[in-house]
Amino acid sequence: MRTDANDSWLDRALAQPEPEDETARRILDAALEQFTLLGLRRSSVDDVAKRAGVSRVTVYRRFRTKDKLVEDTLLRELSRFFRLLDATVAALPTMKERVVEGFVVALRHTRAHPLYGGLLRLEPEVLLPYLTVQGASSLSATVEYLAVHLGRAQQAEGRPGEDPRPLAELMVRVAVSFLLNPASCIEMEDEDQARAFARRYLAPLLDV
Known part of the structure; x- marks a missing residue:
């Protein structure tokens, strides 16, 4: 899992919790469903592409590798967790x-x-x-x-x-x-x- 050292997960999660690209959001939704159903090891990019209704090339264009897809899926869920936590404890x-x-x-x-x-x-x-x-x-x-x-x-x-x-x-x-x-x-x-x-x-x- 590779990430720019100057761009921490926290910065990324807080700066842009959801991708602007609708296709990317659909792929991440599909990845979450797929990884939840079969886990990370048994899930492939092809599985995610089929679930999202796009080609594997489309997935690779936006996420480059399976590791990057996994990372971005976890990152989005982390962002959602931070927002939930803030809303719960803020008052x-x-x-x-x-x-x-x-x-x-x-x-x-x-x-x-x-x-x-x-x-x-x-x-x-x-x-x-x-x-x-x-x-x-x-x-x-x-x-x-x-x-x-x-x-x-x-x-x-x-x-x-x-x-x-x-x-x-x-x-x-x-x-x-x-x-x-x-x-x-x-x-x-x-x-x-x-x-x-x-x-x-x-x-x-x-x-x-």
């Missing part, structure tokens, strides 16, 4: 409350998402490279996104000199660990349990 009065609800939303959205949740169950070894902090991954974009919000909260509280990235990465790593391996002595079966965990263990990190 909450404190950063601690936003952290708690953001954690709950992240777990619920990823587990229920037809692509992310399906791949975590069916092809975790395929999805795992996209959930690392190496390069332009969805995880590093999420860390960057959270760090921006933590930084704004720190400025509002008169602590602008602190680097929010370590705290952001710690919080995201905790969330991802529960997604990749939900078996734990910590009960996290429903939203109330996830909320209680975040309130007890994650929110206090803002005071450190």
